[in-house]
Amino acid sequence: MLKTIACFKWVIDEADIKVDAATRKLILDRVGYKINSYDRNAIEEAVRLQEQHGGAVAALTLTQPTAKACLKDALSRGPDSVYFVNDSAFTGLAPLQTATLLAAAIKTGIEYDLIICGEGSSDLYSQQVGPALAEILEIPCITYVNKLSYSDGQIVADRKLDDGIETVSVKLPALVIILPDINSPRIPTLKQVLGAAKKPVHNLAIDALGPVCQPCLQTNEILAATMDRKRVKFAADAEGIRSAVGALLRDGVIS
Amino acid sequence: MAGIWVFAEDLEQTRELLGAGTELAGKLGTKLAAFAGDGELARQYIVFGADEVFLLPPLAQDQPLEAYVPVLFEAARQEDPDVFLFAATPRCKEIAARLSVKLNTGLCSGCTGIELGGGEQLLGMERMAYGGAAIQRVQCTMRPQMATVPPRTFEPSVAQEGRQGKITELKTSPHSEVKVIGRSPRQRGSVNLAEAKIIVCVGRGVGKPEDIQLARDLAEVLGGEVGCSRPVAEELNWLPEELYLGISGKKVKPELYIGLGVSGQIQHVTGIRDSKVIFAVNQDENAPIFEAADYGIVGDLYQVVPKLIEELKSALKG
Numbered sequence: 001m002l003k004t005i006a007c008f009k010w011v012i013d014e015a016d017i018k019v020d021a022a023t024r025k026l027i028l029d030r031v032g033y034k035i036n037s038y039d040r041n042a043i044e045e046a047v048r049l050q051e052q053h054g055g056a057v058a059a060l061t062l063t064q065p066t067a068k069a070c071l072k073d074a075l076s077r078g079p080d081s082v083y084f085v086n087d088s089a090f091t092g093l094a095p096l097q098t099a100t101l102l103a104a105a106i107k108t109g110i111e112y113d114l115i116i117c118g119e120g121s122s123d124l125y126s127q128q129v130g131p132a133l134a135e136i137l138e139i140p141c142i143t144y145v146n147k148l149s150y151s152d153g154q155i156v157a158d159r160k161l162d163d164g165i166e167t168v169s170v171k172l173p174a175l176v177i178i179l180p181d182i183n184s185p186r187i188p189t190l191k192q193v194l195g196a197a198k199k200p201v202h203n204l205a206i207d208a209l210g211p212v213c214q215p216c217l218q219t220n221e222i223l224a225a226t227m228d229r230k231r232v233k234f235a236a237d238a239e240g241i242r243s244a245v246g247a248l249l250r251d252g253v254i255s
Numbered sequence: 256m257a258g259i260w261v262f263a264e265d266l267e268q269t270r271e272l273l274g275a276g277t278e279l280a281g282k283l284g285t286k287l288a289a290f291a292g293d294g295e296l297a298r299q300y301i302v303f304g305a306d307e308v309f310l311l312p313p314l315a316q317d318q319p320l321e322a323y324v325p326v327l328f329e330a331a332r333q334e335d336p337d338v339f340l341f342a343a344t345p346r347c348k349e350i351a352a353r354l355s356v357k358l359n360t361g362l363c364s365g366c367t368g369i370e371l372g373g374g375e376q377l378l379g380m381e382r383m384a385y386g387g388a389a390i391q392r393v394q395c396t397m398r399p400q401m402a403t404v405p406p407r408t409f410e411p412s413v414a415q416e417g418r419q420g421k422i423t424e425l426k427t428s429p430h431s432e433v434k435v436i437g438r439s440p441r442q443r444g445s446v447n448l449a450e451a452k453i454i455v456c457v458g459r460g461v462g463k464p465e466d467i468q469l470a471r472d473l474a475e476v477l478g479g480e481v482g483c484s485r486p487v488a489e490e491l492n493w494l495p496e497e498l499y500l501g502i503s504g505k506k507v508k509p510e511l512y513i514g515l516g517v518s519g520q521i522q523h524v525t526g527i528r529d530s531k532v533i534f535a536v537n538q539d540e541n542a543p544i545f546e547a548a549d550y551g552i553v554g555d556l557y558q559v560v561p562k563l564i565e566e567l568k569s570a571l572k573g
Contacts, residue, residue: 012385014385014386014388014521017385017388017389026385026389094361095352095362095364096355096356096359096361096362099356119503122385122386123384123385124384124385124391125364125365125383125384125386125502126362126364126365127348127352127364128352128355128362128364130352131348131349131352131353132352132353132355132356134353135352135353135356135357136356140431140432140433141349141353141433142433143345143346143348143349144345144349156436159345160345161344161345161346162264162344162345162441163440163441164438164439164440164441165437165438165439165441166319166435166437166438167435167436167437167438167439168319168433168434168435168436169433169434169436170432170433170434171432174432174433180489181489181490184490214396215361215396216355216359216360216361216395216396216397217361217362217363217393217394217395217396218361218393218394218395218396219391219392219393220379220392220393220394221391221392222384222389222390222391222392223389223390223392224388224389224390225383225387225388225389225390225528227524227528227547229533229546229547229548229549230549230550231545231546231548231549231551232549232550232551233545233550233551233552233553234550234551234552235552236552236553236554236555236558236559238562238566240552241552241559241562241563241566242566244534244550244552244563245563245566245567245570246570247549247550248511248532248534248550249570251531251532251549253453253510253511253531253532254453254477254511254567254571255571
């Protein structure tokens with residue numbers, strides 16, 4: 001019986017971010033939220049392993065109490081239950097704070113053999129929480145995995161690295177961080193969406209976890225990146241294309 | 256000794272970190288140290304600017320590079336470095352993240368700029384957020400101040416022949432519960448997009464794999480190379496993965512980037528933002544690539560590109 005935790009983050013949809021042109025500040029008050037796309041792969045992989053080997057899949061997220069929409073979204077993708085670790089203090093956390101709180105949540109008694117995390121989060125993309133969580137839980141981790149199999153209490157994984165593929169094995173319990181090319185997350189069916197409402201949601205509050213530790217990494221500001229571009233459009237006809245080529249010649253980038 | 260420490264997987268990456276570290280060590284009035292797998296590399300690192308090189312114990316055949324986590328932890332615990340920089344390779348990113356837990360310190364992932372602020376010897380570090388749409392400025396409040404640094408962020412240090420330094424052997428045993436049971440080296444293609452002056456990039460707007468020929472034809476007229484967006488390599492598998500541009504792929508700085516059917520997701524734009532000129536052809540006039548482009552043509556690339564090739568041929572004939 002393979003018990004898997006799939007971690008996910010409820011993130012701002014970056015397509016909704018607007019910028020205040022004068023101050024370069026990000027305007028976030030009207031943004032939508034979504035399950036971090038890399039974590040959809042993590043949930044899918046956990047569900048795929050369950051289909052092959054049985055067992056149970058729990059989804060786990062750490063977020064604001066207002067993020068309830070994430071619960072049905074996650075559950076409709078296949079997990080049996082979700083752990084909703086929420087507090088209004090859980091905002092702007094540094095990666096190590098998040099990992100520490102997730103570890104504390106897991107230690108309250110979430111059973112697991114395997115923890116799966118996605119490649120990173122699409123908002124801040126620090127790629128630290130997965131390995132840090134493993135380190136705090138004192139279990140081995142395997143990063144950058146694009147192929148994963150399980151048998152006899154052991155994981156075999158292909159890691160996609162700069163210089164090639166490294167195939168590794170590890171005994172469970174362990175944490176695996178997967179790349180998006182490992183699978184294609186299925187779109188939830190209507191039955192799954194309706195069924196999600198009936199699945200258990202476990203609320204975990206901050207008093208069960210202990211205090212939030214001080215951040216070791218402090219964010220001083222987040223400002224929009226500026227890029228000065230000419231943004232000149234040319235028509236798609238012969239004359240427009242000739243003008244475009246003329247512009248490239250004047251800029252001296254073709255010769 | 257305290258100081259600036261750098262850890263990377265090869266000479267090229269180490270030189271870039273030594274380049275950044277030399278400046279920091281000068282300003283902070285401290286020493287610069289690197290890690291090497293053998294004595295020959297250690298001597299080279301000294302020539303390239305390291306004051307001290309820590310010689311790593313050899314790894315067993317079945318040990319991944321991450322087995323050095325306990326070795327680095329022990330060294331850092333004893334010597335208390337001020338700053339610890341890592342190349343942002345997959346392996347080093349894992350090592351740095353785990354080490355930051357063991358040392359209970361902060362880590363700036365994907366650090367693209369470092370400046371020394373105030374008199375507190377604290378580094379102001381910059382990184383990309385929201386797929387590159389924003390810049391996050393962070394500060395590490397504990398020691399050592401840690402960062403992973405993407406390739407080609409800093410200029411590599413230059414050799415100073417005859418430079419002297421100290422080589423110290425590390426005695427801690429490497430350890431990993433994760434065992435390597437196989438390795439298959441990547442087949443390196445001949446294309447080096449990082450050096451290319453002109454890149455023609457294929458996006459999802461290109462309908463069929465055969466149509467990539469259109470991009471190749473355009474690249475050939477211009478003497479450029481063909482790259483692609485992440486889904487073209489990873490989801491469609493039409494081009495090798497080493498050709499995809501973006502925040503998680505190749506970051507390029509060509510004179511001219513031409514996007515064909517590239518929608519311009521921010522993650523992709525971040526990989527091409529240092530291009531001198533960005534030119535986009537896309538059917539969808541609302542595609543975000545036009546916001547990031549100097550020149551744009553809204554149109555069907557199957558109509559536009561052949562005409563563009565003809566026009567370029569006659570313009571470049573002389």
